[in-house]
Amino acid sequence: MKKIIIVGISLMFLFFKNSAISNYEKVFYDFQIESINGEIINFKQYENKVILLVNTASYCGFTKQYDDLQSLWDTYKSKGLIVLGIPSNSFNQEKKKNSEIKKFCEVNFNINFPLTTLTEVKGNNAHEIYKWAKQNHGKSAIPKWNFHKILINRTGKIEETYSSLTKPTSKKIIAIIERLLN
Numbered sequence: 001m002k003k004i005i006i007v008g009i010s011l012m013f014l015f016f017k018n019s020a021i022s023n024y025e026k027v028f029y030d031f032q033i034e035s036i037n038g039e040i041i042n043f044k045q046y047e048n049k050v051i052l053l054v055n056t057a058s059y060c061g062f063t064k065q066y067d068d069l070q071s072l073w074d075t076y077k078s079k080g081l082i083v084l085g086i087p088s089n090s091f092n093q094e095k096k097k098n099s100e101i102k103k104f105c106e107v108n109f110n111i112n113f114p115l116t117t118l119t120e121v122k123g124n125n126a127h128e129i130y131k132w133a134k135q136n137h138g139k140s141a142i143p144k145w146n147f148h149k150i151l152i153n154r155t156g157k158i159e160e161t162y163s164s165l166t167k168p169t170s171k172k173i174i175a176i177i178e179r180l181l182n
Contacts, residue, residue, distance in 0.1 A: 024136055027156030031129050036087070036102045036115040048154050050180045051082045052168065053129070055121040057093040057146040058104050065147045066109035068168035072177070073113040079181045080154075083113040083168075088121045091146050121148075133158060149173070153180050 028051060032042045043051075054069060066085075073083040087094055087101045095101050098117050105111035119127045121143045126134075133141035133150055137158040141150055149162040151173070160176060167173075 024157055026132060028129070028132075028152045028158075029156045031132065033086075033119065033127060033129065034117040036098050036117055038098075038117070041084075041114060041116065043156075046082050047156070049080045049082050050154060050159075050177060051084055051152040052173075052177070053084050053086060053150040053152060054168070055088045055090070055119075055143045055146055055148055056085045056115075057088060057091060058095050058101060059093040060091070060146040062145070062147040062164050065168055066105065066111060070109060070111055070113065072168050072174075076177060076181065077113075081177060081181060085111070085113060085115040086119050086121060086127075087115060087117070088119050088143075088146070090121045090123070090126075090143065093146055094118065133161075137161065151176060151180075 029043045029047045032040050035041050052069075052072065054065075056066070057063065069083050069085065072081065077083075085105070087098075089096070095104060096118075101118065102115065105115060121127065121130045130142070137150075140161045141158060143164075145164040147164040149166065149168065151159045151161070153159040159180060162170075162173060
């Protein structure tokens with residue numbers, strides 16, 4: 001009888017296990033992306049930093065989160081936090097040109113944290129960093145909407161993901177950022 005129960009429990013784990021395989025053949029620092037200014041951002045320069053990766057859009061109901069992202073950057077950059085905005089039109093709410101996005105962010109939100117070029121964040125055309133995130137963290141790493149957040153720890157692995165509804169300055173995000181920075 002014990003064997004049947006053990007076999008049954010083992011089979012249950014096989015059927016209900018998380019589909020993500022966190023083998024991390026690569027870590028965040030193994031990638032690069034183009035900045036909004038056209039230079040390459042080699043993530044190796046962020047080694048041993050905590051990164052908050054956020055897909056952004058100019059015409060989204062969550063666009064006001066830019067203020068919170070800038071506040072996080074101002075508060076924690078000297079302690080090792082990198083806020084990285086990834087402008088994306090994956091949800092059809094972003095401007096079409098990098099120059100327009102950059103101007104919008106600077107004029108309306110005084111953004112000075114790093115921004116990338118316009119980038120796909122979901123589907124077959126997603127940037128390799130988002131494919132990596134899905135492979136290693138599962139479906140919660142796939143943006144369901146703009147201002148989805150992926151928190152990367154100092155080892156270059158995904159610590160946590162947050163939906164668009166979670167403000168960047170929420171107590172739960174700040175608590176984890178502070179824990180990771182200390």
